[in-house]
Amino acid sequence: MPETISSHDLNTAMRGTAEIALLDVREIVAYGTGHLFAAASMPASRLELEVERSIPRKTTPIVVTDADGSISARAAMVLAAHGYTSVCVHEGGAQAWSAAGLSLFPELDVPSKGFGAFARRYGQPDFIDPAQLQSELADGNNILVLDARPRSEYHAGNIPGSIAAPAGDLVRCFDDLVSTRDTRVVVNCMSATRGILGALSLVAAGVPNPIQVLHHGTRGWLLAGFDLERGAERVAHPPSEPALRAAVARASRLLQAANVAVIDSATLRTWRADASRSTYSIDVRTAEEFATAHICGARSAAESEIVMSPLHYVPTLRARVVLTDDDTVRASVAALWLAQMGLWEVAVLRNGLVDMALISGDEDCIVQSPPTATAMTVTRLRQLQRQGAARIVDVGTSDEYARAHIPGARWCSRAEISAYLSNATFASTTVLTSSDGAMASLAGHDCGDAAYVLVGGNIAWQHAGNELTTQTSEFVTARVDHWLASSERAGDQRRNVMSYLAWENLLLDDINAGSWTPYTNLIWGAQA
Numbered sequence: 001m002p003e004t005i006s007s008h009d010l011n012t013a014m015r016g017t018a019e020i021a022l023l024d025v026r027e028i029v030a031y032g033t034g035h036l037f038a039a040a041s042m043p044a045s046r047l048e049l050e051v052e053r054s055i056p057r058k059t060t061p062i063v064v065t066d067a068d069g070s071i072s073a074r075a076a077m078v079l080a081a082h083g084y085t086s087v088c089v090h091e092g093g094a095q096a097w098s099a100a101g102l103s104l105f106p107e108l109d110v111p112s113k114g115f116g117a118f119a120r121r122y123g124q125p126d127f128i129d130p131a132q133l134q135s136e137l138a139d140g141n142n143i144l145v146l147d148a149r150p151r152s153e154y155h156a157g158n159i160p161g162s163i164a165a166p167a168g169d170l171v172r173c174f175d176d177l178v179s180t181r182d183t184r185v186v187v188n189c190m191s192a193t194r195g196i197l198g199a200l201s202l203v204a205a206g207v208p209n210p211i212q213v214l215h216h217g218t219r220g221w222l223l224a225g226f227d228l229e230r231g232a233e234r235v236a237h238p239p240s241e242p243a244l245r246a247a248v249a250r251a252s253r254l255l256q257a258a259n260v261a262v263i264d265s266a267t268l269r270t271w272r273a274d275a276s277r278s279t280y281s282i283d284v285r286t287a288e289e290f291a292t293a294h295i296c297g298a299r300s301a302a303e304s305e306i307v308m309s310p311l312h313y314v315p316t317l318r319a320r321v322v323l324t325d326d327d328t329v330r331a332s333v334a335a336l337w338l339a340q341m342g343l344w345e346v347a348v349l350r351n352g353l354v355d356m357a358l359i360s361g362d363e364d365c366i367v368q369s370p371p372t373a374t375a376m377t378v379t380r381l382r383q384l385q386r387q388g389a390a391r392i393v394d395v396g397t398s399d400e401y402a403r404a405h406i407p408g409a410r411w412c413s414r415a416e417i418s419a420y421l422s423n424a425t426f427a428s429t430t431v432l433t434s435s436d437g438a439m440a441s442l443a444g445h446d447c448g449d450a451a452y453v454l455v456g457g458n459i460a461w462q463h464a465g466n467e468l469t470t471q472t473s474e475f476v477t478a479r480v481d482h483w484l485a486s487s488e489r490a491g492d493q494r495r496n497v498m499s500y501l502a503w504e505n506l507l508l509d510d511i512n513a514g515s516w517t518p519y520t521n522l523i524w525g526a527q528a
Contacts, residue, residue: 002076003088005063007100010090013063014038014317015516019278021055021062021316022090025075027415027480030067034094034104037515038111038343039065040315043481044075045414048442051082053299053363054315057278058083065090065097103514107503108483110511112308115341116193117508118519123200128186128212130224137161144178145186145214146170148198150303151235157228159188159214159221165236167304168284168330170198171205171250173236175243181208188214192504194304201333204257204523205250219487219497244327251332258522260335261347263322265355271320272297278319281349282306284330293358295324300363307337310344317343324349342518374444376431376452378464389428393417393451395443396434396458398479404468406433406461414443416477421450433457 005013013020014036024035025044035041042050055062062084064072072089079087090096098104107113119125136143137160145162147154154164165173170187178185185202189195199213214220218228239247255262263271271279281298283290290300301313306323314321321344323331331348339346384390385408392409394401401411412420421430430451434440437457444453454460458468486500487493511517 002064002073002080004091005088006091007097007102010063010065010097011100011102013061017318019060019316019318021060022065023062023075023315024065024094025071026066027413028108028483029478029480032106032108032483034098034106035110036065036094036097037103037105037511038311038317040311041108042315043415044071044078045481046439047075047078048082049438051079051084054313055084055278056280056297057275057316059085059275060278060316061086063088063090066093068095069093103510105507105510105515107500109309109311110507111341111343112310113193113504114507114511115337115519116196117504118517118521119200119337119340120192120196121508122521123196123203123523125196125199125203126210126212127215129215130221130226133159133186133214134221134224134226141184142180142182143184143186145188146177146198147188148194148304149189150305153190154235155231155233157218157230158232159218160227160229162188162229162232163234163236164232166302167194167198167307168201168325168333169236171201171207171254171333172247172327172329173239173243174202174205174207175246176239177236178207178209184210184212186212186214189217191217191219191501194308197307197337200523201254201336204254204336206253207250216501219501223494223497244329247329248327251329254336254523255332255348258336258339260332260339262328262350263347264350265352268322268349268352268356271322278316280314280316280319280321281324282313282321282334283324284334285325287362289326291360291362293353293360295352295356296359298324304334306334310338310341314344318345320345320347322347322349324352326353336523340520340522342520374449374452375455377455378460378466381431381454381461382464382466384429384431391426391428391430392433392454393420393430393476394433394458396439398475398482400435400458401475402470402473404458404470405473406458407467407469408472409433410474410476411479412475413477413480414439414446415480417443418446418450420476421447433461435459 022039023042024031024039027043031041064076066072076087145159146165147162187195187199195213199211202211282301283294283298287302323335325331335346335348394409394411395414432440432451433454434457440453486496489496
């Protein structure tokens with residue numbers, strides 16, 4: 001059995017100076033009901049797929065937690081089987097933590113949202129409320145609204161007339177987007193964090209224009225009774241040479257103000273070879289740029305994702321995080337905020353795409369020694385389908401299943417697949433599938449000889465000329481991996497959104513009262 005650690009000792013370790021990774025292995029819905037401040041969500045159902053790239057150093061001290069200790073021991077044994085040598089279980093999980101008088105936090109991305117509240121308090125951005133913005137836009141005033149969210153969120157619904165400039169593109173493309181020094185710039189996001197950090201990035205970079213933040217973002221806009229524009233395609237393009245020169249100079253000043261190191265490729269190689277520390281390489285360019293060419297071993301965290309969801313990419317506290325792009329601007333903006341969160345040692349890589357070995361393609365999930373399972377080919381599955389003798393169960397993510405799945409397939413959480421198959425009698429052959437077959441292979445190992453696994457999953461099904469469907473969806477277990485935003489939850493939507501916004505407003509006080517606050521005010525010259 002794995003070693004255990006008490007809540008008291010874990011609390012001490014979390015506040016220390018040594019590296020530690022705290023993994024909450026519950027599904028995301030359970031995690032979102034209340035978790036430890038710096039606990040990374042890594043559901044046991046996806047552990048084998050995620051852990052190799054999320055925690056690259058096998059000697060990293062890892063603590064596994066859950067609600068009550070009921071699933072942590074098995075997860076710890078999975079980690080040990082993957083070669084991790086310093087794994088222990090949090091005694092009693094979140095329930096014991098709360099019983100010890102320590103705080104749990106609901107929702108997701110608490111460290112970044114708490115830091116957004118911290119930046120609001122100490123950076124003191126200038127806010128504009130939705131009614132005033134709508135009135136001034138209607139009057140034709142010299143205002144430009146820049147949307148700091150990822151392009152997909154902007155496309156789904158934006159302030160009418162606004163332009164998408166995700167994360168570092170606000171600084172990188174500023175001089176091309178803003179034509180005169182008199183133009184007032186309003187930075188927008190969904191509710192708070194990205195708008196606040198985006199606006200403060202511009203202020204810290206020294207742009208000459210007046211900068212404001214739309215209070216409560218698109219959520220506030222909707223609450224005020226105004227409509228969003230849907231399907232807009234106005235996005236910031238790569239900057240012109242004059243705009244890029246200005247942006248690089250501003251980015252350099254940001255790094256100096258925040259005391260963030262700029263390292264060369266030789267230093268990165270030395271850090272990567274250091275067996276005593278963890279070093280993460282994070283590429284903050286777009287997913288398309290990353291796929292074209294990126295540093296071997298880097299992870300893609302495009303359009304502010306490393307700032308909004310840092311624990312997803314870097315669950316190891318106090319690790320080194322090296323941010324990369326093509327000209328240092330987007331990396332510098334991300335580094336500015338990540339460094340001030342106070343949870344990692346942050347640096348920016350200079351000329352990494354020139355001096356380092358590059359590869360192309362998307363990130364691949366890493367499964368160490370995939371478990372064997374009884375395989376079934378696409379051809380054989382089609383034969384069984386035509387005979388009405390196949391029961392297909394998709395064990396990938398429920399979001400992927402909802403977007404498209406093999407006709408007739410039903411969805412089941414991997415966490416429940418063994419119980420589902422053992423509690424039901426099927427006359428037909430059961431075949432497990434998932435997007436690329438990796439999760440299905442793991443689930444097939446869980447089930448023994450109770451099911452076959454489709455080789456290559458849904459991707460192989462399509463490559464063989466078969467279609468996927470969005471129809472006849474059937475979820476046989478709860479969608480425990482599908483987190484709902486406040487505007488998507490059951491009940492009064494307006495009340496749900498207002499409750500969420502109130503939670504964001506009070507989050508920093510909750511963090512200060514119930515946990516240690518690692519945030520550091522580097523660009524405003526003070527500490528919390």
